[in-house]
Amino acid sequence: MLYIELQHMATQPLDRELKKGSAELLILSLVEARPRHGYEISKLIEERSQGTLRFQLASLYPLLYRLESRGWIQGRWVEKAGQRRRRYYRLTTEGRKVLALQRRGWQQFAEAIRRITGIEYA
């Protein structure tokens, strides 16, 4: 199941806003530069958030399949030399539009928070 730890941002209404679309945004962002497989995506989220955010298999893959069924990402089996067969996900054209939209929304939101709180988010 989806299990996002946001222990440092504890106030509830903000929580909701922050989480809004965050899981999708993360995945879409990670496959933007190049195609990645599921395990890689989960590792990257954990590493880059320094362990704050963590996806487990049981929630990651359903989300991937959902994004795929919406046509925002596309999965393909790839066999690389010396490696086992893996399924790589790449961003589709439509996914790119959605990502841009979500990113803008998120930035506006973060900007709004910054203006109010004076806290700089990365």
Add this chain to the structure above:
Amino acid sequence: MPDWKRTIRERLSGLKLDSAREEEIVDELAQHLQDRYEFSLSEGASEVQARRQALDELSGGRLAEELRSIRRPIALDPIGVPHRKGGPLSGFIPDLKIAFRNMRTKLAFSVMVIGMLALGVAGNAAIFSIFDGLFLRPLPFADAERLIDLDETAPKWNLHFVGISNPDFYLWRKNNGSFDGMAFFTGGSFNFSDRGTAQRILGGQVTYDLLDVLGLKPVLGRGFLLEEDKPGGAKVAMLGYDFWQRVFQGDRNVLGRDVKLNEEPYTVVGVLPREAVLPERAELWTPLAADPDPKKSNGWYLNGIGRLKHGVSTQQAEADLVRVHKAAIQDGQKVNEITSPILTPLRDRYLGDFRTVSHILLGGVGVVLLIACVNVAALMMVRGSARAREIAIRTAIGASRGRIIRQLFTENLVLAATGGVLGVLLGELCLRGMLSLMPADNLPRWIHFSLDWRFATFCVVITGAAAVLSGLVPVLQASRVDARGSLQDAGVRSSLSRGRRVTLGALVVCEIGLALILSIGAGLLLEAFRKVLNVDPGFRPENVISYRVNLPESKYKKPEQQIAFFETLVEKLRSVPGVKSVGATSAAPFGGHWGNFWEAEGHPLGPNDKNPVVLQVVATPEYFSAIGMTFLEGRPFRLDEADLKFTHTVVVNETFAKYYWPAKSPIGKRIRHQGSNGEWVEVVGVTRDEKHYGLDQEMKPSVFLPFRGTPQDSMSIVLRSSIDPQMLIAPSREIVRQMDAGLPMFDVRTMTDRVNKSLWARRAYSWLFGAFALIAVVLAAAGIYGVVSYAVSQRTQEIGIRMALGAQPGQVLRHTLAGGMLLVSAGVVLGLAGALGAVRLLQSLLFGVSSKEPTVYGAVILGVVLIGLLANAIPARRAASVDPMRALRFE
């Protein structure tokens, strides 16, 4: 290396994915687990630790369930980003699609909710439509609320309405100051003949101004003139609209035509509008031409209708007429001081009898509607709670609260609307069914029933609102809590908060209570109906048929002619094969009332004594055996005991005997018409009371007079047969035709049919109420079942743990049953308290059955408890059969 694929396949086994897709998913996930496993090993974990860490990835949530929702991607669609740009409705269509899909996937639940809504709406809409037709729709007259029924009342005669006498009507019309107009009429029947065809029709004799008072205009020709409405005035007639269409095919040249009524020519001067429905079922009108001379008054027989002046109330008008009436008594104009004017709004007068029944039915319907609402509310709350987790997930992955509420609102709305539409259709069917139970000739003709759309809409809105709102309550709460808490909670298993459990329990208790009240009411009504059916009618209706023959005055004016005709007819009928006995009477049971006053020798009435009206029935001697009456004492009169000059003997009924000679035998006692100074007549027999006015009505004292002494021009012929009584109709017709080809035979019906018809209203409302009670109990049972099942499904894990710790299935069964039956018991107690108060409203319909009849209460409580037990037993058994291993593994 661990066999990841097997583990994953186990998790996915319930999904029934197509095999290629499943293989693909298994491959991908297995690869993920393997990556994770290898990573842990590389970090220095032992193989066992690495394996556990990898499997942890699977255990956090419910993979299969997550994937199942992917197979229906739109179902979890509402992410904050719109797919396409569009108008405000753009999101509605997909919402609707999702709603229909969810309805299909949760078919049992949907059917239950829709069924309950439909039942509630249908019953309510149908009954309300009947109520509406009877009491709420305006009469077909202009300014109908100003129309007042006029009558006279005589409490001393034990009669609420006696009719108006000619002198009184002239007096009132002349001296009142409260009415714009006052018209009078009486019903009658005519032998109508026109160009060789003869038929018996009902008609009205009316004052010239009746159309004006009703605010109607003739559709053709003119109304009656004042000079036609005087004794000796021109013989004119107005045709009823339907009669004109039926007999004259709507011919406009009918004006000026002569038709024969009772062998006398009448000129048609006009055609009545459809709305001219008074008197009852009249096919044509003739002028009343009443004689104002008090000396020529022939009793109280008129109906009256007055149109109140603007701003005058019924009470003021009645006071005005009483004033006029009293003044006349003081002037010495009045012949009788016993009667006085009584005024009733027109609708109340014609439909008063149905008012209590309609109110009670409406009350019953309201309760069913309430139960349906409560039930749907409980179901929707349960469902809403069950979806808390889904909502938490949606919230977590980005759906806004408003978006989720909109989606669920749409779903609830679809359920409610489907239930509502179905309910309205079912309501139309119910209404038709109920109307088919109603014999049309018991109701005024202006009454029409059709499904009342405004009320049907009201029902749909009420139940729909209950469904939609109650479905949203848990959702509102769920979507307010922080996603993390809810998800963790949901991870354990979404369950009802204590507060919501209490609310659900309370709803179920209320439902059971209401159902119990309704069932007790229905039980009492049905018990009363049973009692009425078992009433001894005082005659034996089976194998008896009767019909009426009226002799026109022009041909049979002399009493001798009337005696000769009917005695010959009876004589001829006696020889028809299959006839056991045959008699003639002025009024067979349920055949109408003809009253008079009698006194007993040596039993003078004091000034304060009640002077009950006595039902007078004229009969031939064999009538008693033909109708099957029982003689308690004495014998019928004999043919030779009366002639036109003198009546020697009469028969009285039980009530008459008890009133005048409470402790003595009436045989040999003598009676005569009150104040007649005539000869005393000997009582030779006492019959058991025949229930002349209906099985559930009180019987008046009655006197049977020999036909030879009091001949009539209109008699009912009563035949008792040894074969199917219907077989006697054709030979009867033939004999009547042979005797006089111009005489119609009418109102042909078996006695059994008449008994049944006299009971239709009681039968109809008793069974209707029973049907409501049944619906209520079924709904309540469904409510218990739903709530207890839900509780069991919530506690599967807990029950599993208990059983793993040694609880026996029997204990679990008892524990679950006890919880459910606690609700049932509370409902029964609540219902009993309510019933004791509510059934008092039924008292007037109970025909002597006590409103605290213990057998009814006992049976109903037992029934409700048993049904409650059954509704509990199914989920309780499910609880007892929980497999502890499966329940624990489930998470």
